[in-house]
Amino acid sequence: MYRELAHLLLYSDLGEGAILTRLAGIFRDWEHGADRDELVGRIYAQIKRLLDLSTDCGFDENLWQCYLTWVLMNNQNSFTKTCERTGAGQGSVNHFAKGDLAVFRRLFDFDFGPIEQDLGIDCFSTICSYQALPKRERTYNRDISLQVLELRHRLADADAEEMFSLVTDYYRRYGYGVFAANRAFRVRREAGEAIFLPISNVDRVTLDDLLGYELQKRELRRNTEAFLAGKTANNVLLYGDAGTGKSTSVKALINEYYDCGLRMIELYKHQFRDLSAVLAEIKNRNYRFIIFIDDLSFEENEVEYKFLKAVIEGGVETRPDNVLVYATSNRRHLIRETWNDRTDMEHHGDIHRSDTMEEKLSLASRFGVAIHYSVPKQREYQEMVKVLAARQGIHMNEAELLAQANTWEVRHGGFSGRTAQQFIYYLNSLPKE
Structure with missing residues (x-):
């Protein structure tokens, strides 16, 4: 196995901790006569990791081939980036890509018999013919499961040339990495970079499930479809009373337009300082992103609104064309106004408090579409x-x-x-x- 991995070029950056990398090291040590009990322990550790991944992602039948398919789906390299944006094309890089896929073709049919017989184990045979326990949909990522299982079945019967077509078609349709098989994300900041955490148990609600509010849903669809078609579209503020379906309407969009390349990133108010890092990660991807801010409002002494205001419109760095902001709020103007805001002169604080109020209220005006959700009769x-x-x-x-x-x-x-x-x-x- 380690000899096969040595022939990878574009897909060589698997990571030292990857299951495939660790197994390759185990096979190398086995061939060099390492301690048998130690080898068995190391193998079982990687099999457990594979079983844990399979549970989270809903793998079934041949877990080894599902894992290899998952590796192909998630690997980031110059080839996968190009395929996501423009397809395979006729570039010389295809020669190297086909060589790497020939390696994966051999790994798909790797013979684990010799090592199992020598060490007296059967774990590889078991995972290659596996029957997963039935699971409730919310306990695993259904999107990843469906994509992996479908692509794995097709790759299992394909030769290296056919694998190239199947994989490049997948990259062109879905892309690669975490955005390919997930609909919605939260964000964590690590070492100055935005790390996207998939939300696996996304509510499968659709706009038709939301009763009433036909005009509101029609306007939301119109703006979103224009955005997906590459036309000019507006940031959207959905405001009104609690429980009227504002958040449900936004969440429903990713279920209706996921196959059209729509993805959603949920941000909280304390994360607005990270907006620039988020935009830097997603601006060159071949997806359309909605940054979703739920229950948005600001108290008098809060200044986070300035970060959002600059990103939406008015900052030095323009908002990428593939990003819109959709926010919900119980307040039409997002900021809680006080009588002090309406008094032009104050002994303390800003000399002209009305100017401060106008600065705050200008945030709401930067949402080009404002949709009101009223209490039903x-x-x-x-x-x-x-x-x-x-x-x-x-x-x-x-x-x-x-x-x-x-x-x-x-x-x-x-x-x-x-x-x-x-x-x-x-x-x-x-x-x-």
């Missing part, structure tokens, strides 16, 4: 309850259902889609007669 709330009850298979007399829904609304925060959904959850939790 009682009839709209009752219609939501009836539709949600039908979807959940709840069969009650309509008058009784609505009477209970009205009682629930009085005790739980007023008319809203959230209140209606919570009422249905409550009905589902009751013992069945």
